[in-house]
Amino acid sequence: MDVAEQTPRCPVSRVKIDTLDAMQQVLRSKAVEENADVSADNYICPSALAEINVREFQQGNLAMSNGDLHRNRRRLLNMLVRPEQLVRFREDIILPSVDRWMSRSVRKNDDGVYACDLASVVELIFLEFAAKIIGIQGVESEEGMARLRACALPIFGGLSASHFADREAVTQAGIAAKQVFVDEFYRPSLEYTERQLERVAAGEISEEEVPLNLLQMIATRAHESYADEEVGVKEAILFFVATTGTSVQAVLSTVEYLLDWFEKHPEDRACIEDMEFISNALQETLRLRAPFVPYLTRLAVDDFEVGDVKLNAGDEVHAWVARAGRDAAVFGPDANEFNPRREVPEGVTRYGLAFATGPHQCLGLRAVLGNDGKSGSHLRLVQGLFRAGIRRDPSRTPELLPLKHSDDPRDQIPTYISFPVVLENWSVDA
């Protein structure tokens, strides 16, 4: 732990946590809460731009609620990731989406080998998934998807603008993209859902023809707060961003780590048919790199002490999750290494705190891993890529988002913009 700068709001401190045990206890404690101002860096150093980020993107969404309000909405939204829903997502949405976007994107390169930018394809797959878990219409066409995709990065920027250097430009682009998202996707899709529900009520169609998704919940006012359009919009934006970015980076990083692993351990190549091995690989990746941002934030609302971590009510808490995932005291001296055959101590999850823990644990955990921990959509996608003979494209170099400087090697977490690959076993009929 280190207590960083004292600021104009003295004696409030910014407390960093980077060990697994302390983080586990702090995040599960009622002494800390989610807070939009802390998340937007508007707490210790308030600013007009941060205020905009809070108002336009964060305040009122699920991630920023606490107590019974959060508990009730979380229970409600958990209906979207119950076991039967996970099977529906995998079989009816993600796997068909993989086929659709792979077949549109994989082309023979100059050497006559099938190739694609995997970062782009995986982004399209998870954008479609995000759209369908929200209930957004019109994204199966390339035109519709292109329009939605154009919103994705600016909205992500608007939601997390405090991490970017040119905060004003990022915020303005985020607000413009939010307007497009609301006008062209959110409102028309909600109106479509409402019309479908009216048809159900009139006996024209069956209930099964209106699938369970976020807009269906909003249209039926499954929670009283959904009467407020701004709450619905921010909830949809949260799903849109949370479903896409981390999933894309998780799949790309797993592919990268596994390609390296199979070079060193060619005897393990056959393990691509073993879902437990793939799950372990994905979980190792998440332990090392998720949530693909440096830290999560909380606000201490009560005094709390665990080990050498001491929080005072009012402190801003930074939980450095990937550092905790590399805690050598828990995962061993090779904690910085990828090892899908790692022995994990009893009572510790292989993915560390990649999905956080406590009341705000990521809703996507079950979508990623599946109900049994080894049947999730992401795992099936990774398996399919290796069955297709994936390897790095030797003629093109992946592009990465420039990292902020850090002397700590645990912070070197790549975010891929492109990831060129070739698919040696690809078949146009696949």
Place this chain on the structure above:
Amino acid sequence: MTKFELLKTSELEPGEMRKVEVGGRTLCVAHVEGHGYRAIDDRCTHEDESLSEGFLCDTNVECPAHSSRFSFLTGEVTGVPAWIPVKVYDLRVEGDTIYVAIDEPAAASA
């Protein structure tokens, strides 16, 4: 081992669950079709949630908050994100009454 009266059999139809506080513990009691009356700790081992407010799915209970699943037959985890099993209790039906045997009556467990 102390025996406590839990419920009348008429209070729990097949496919139903309910929360019962007894012997300083809070139990999730279910009438599992084909397997009779079953009881486990009501508190989800993943987070502080009441399993009896969740869903009875075949021989499993599903937590209402995060969908962890536990077997009523063995207490084992049958669905993530939980990874720690729940305690299973021995039940006995005598006449129209269901009894539970608790080894160490304690402060409320959930």
